[in-house]
Amino acid sequence: MWKNLLSVLACPECHCELECHTKNVGTDGDVLSGSLKCIACSHEFPIIGGIPRFIPANNYAESFGYQWNRFRALQIDAENRTRLSEDRFLSETGWTLDSMAGKWLVDIGCGAGRFLEVASRGSAEVVGLDLSSAVDAARRTVSGRRNVHIVQASMYALPLRPGSFDCCYCIGVLQHTPDPLRALRSLPQLLKPSGQIAVTIYERRKWTLCNGKYLIRRITRHLPERVLLTLITVGMPIAFPITELLFRLPGLGRLFKFMIPIANYVDNPRLTLRERYRWALMDTFDMLAPYYDQPMIQSEAETALTDGGIVARRLSNPGLNLVGEKGTAIELVRA
Ligand SMILES: C[S@@+](CC[C@H](N)C(=O)[O-])C[C@H]1O[C@@H](n2cnc3c(N)ncnc32)[C@H](O)[C@@H]1O
Numbered sequence: 001m002w003k004n005l006l007s008v009l010a011c012p013e014c015h016c017e018l019e020c021h022t023k024n025v026g027t028d029g030d031v032l033s034g035s036l037k038c039i040a041c042s043h044e045f046p047i048i049g050g051i052p053r054f055i056p057a058n059n060y061a062e063s064f065g066y067q068w069n070r071f072r073a074l075q076i077d078a079e080n081r082t083r084l085s086e087d088r089f090l091s092e093t094g095w096t097l098d099s100m101a102g103k104w105l106v107d108i109g110c111g112a113g114r115f116l117e118v119a120s121r122g123s124a125e126v127v128g129l130d131l132s133s134a135v136d137a138a139r140r141t142v143s144g145r146r147n148v149h150i151v152q153a154s155m156y157a158l159p160l161r162p163g164s165f166d167c168c169y170c171i172g173v174l175q176h177t178p179d180p181l182r183a184l185r186s187l188p189q190l191l192k193p194s195g196q197i198a199v200t201i202y203e204r205r206k207w208t209l210c211n212g213k214y215l216i217r218r219i220t221r222h223l224p225e226r227v228l229l230t231l232i233t234v235g236m237p238i239a240f241p242i243t244e245l246l247f248r249l250p251g252l253g254r255l256f257k258f259m260i261p262i263a264n265y266v267d268n269p270r271l272t273l274r275e276r277y278r279w280a281l282m283d284t285f286d287m288l289a290p291y292y293d294q295p296m297i298q299s300e301a302e303t304a305l306t307d308g309g310i311v312a313r314r315l316s317n318p319g320l321n322l323v324g325e326k327g328t329a330i331e332l333v334r335a
């Protein structure tokens with residue numbers, strides 16, 4: 001933990017200042033172990049493995065901890081030589097490295113850090129926050145970058161000072177929480193006036209819950225992670241070639257993608273066949289393992305942001321991608 005993180009941290013219980021008690025500090029100043037203690041209510045939070053931890057280790061998001069530690073490098077641009085994460089981050093936020101320069105950003109639900117790695121390429125200070133042990137994977141992804149800060153906490157009890165961020169993004173997270181609306185409502189207060197927010201959520205339409213994955217998830221979300229991944233790994237040599245054919249069929253391909261819960265991205269020309277196979281293993285697990293998968297209705301998401309003083313100025317697909325600013329006028333465009 002770099003000590004300048006303290007300027008944006010606050011006690012999740014009473015929102016007062018935290019002071020740092022160090023035990024073990026690296027030669028570069030990285031606080032590897034110790035604790036953060038609230039100056040008002042005396043709650044104490046451990047720093048373990050260089051990461052301040054504000055929640056107990058076992059929580060509903062642990063399938064993500066398993067997934068992101070196991071497949072940490074798969075979606076990291078620097079490791080797979082693509083620009084898939086960069087392109088997705090820039091298009092879903094509408095920001096650029098120049099527009100983020102010198103600002104404080106927070107990545108809510110950072111996973112293994114695919115977007116943290118992009119957002120921190122310039123001079124922005126970026127906080128990656130996640131509930132699960134994915135934070136350990138994220139720390140490895142951005143190791144050595146002095147402008148990145150990793151925190152293990154829940155967006156339902158944020159250890160962050162209200163009004164301290166210029167930009168907040170939350171990509172592919174809200175539907176995986178017990179109350180997506182409440183979770184979304186927790187974000188606008190983090191922003192400074194005119195701060196920017198970008199959120200991507202699974203969108204719920206009339207037919208969404210008929211998707212094949214929701215049928216099979218009734219069983220798979222209760223399986224131990226290791227068992228589920230083994231089943232997927234054993235089944236993939238059959239499922240992958242079949243979906244290679246079915247998903248490419250003109251017209252019917254879309255229907256098969258909707259019905260068959262195998263994440264084979266046949267339309268992505270930027271991944272080699274081998275890479276696509278690995279992504280299929282991970283994203284099929286990502287589809288079937290999370291305890292929660294609750295897509296949101298567009299109007300609900302817009303209202304949650306508006307209530308927080310944010311107005312969405314862009315809405316696009318795939319998924320529900322809302323980009324807004326604290327205190328600007330509404331203008332929604334479906335891209
Ligand atoms: C599908 S992953 C997305 C990770 C990353 N944003 C990405 O797109 O690669 C969802 C992440 O949300 C995290 N998460 C779930 N509930 C959370 C909560 N209440 N607070 C913070 N993170 C949460 C999970 O641990 C998981 O890493």
Ligand SMILES: [Zn+2]
Nearest residue numbers: 011014038041
């Ligand atoms: Zn406190």
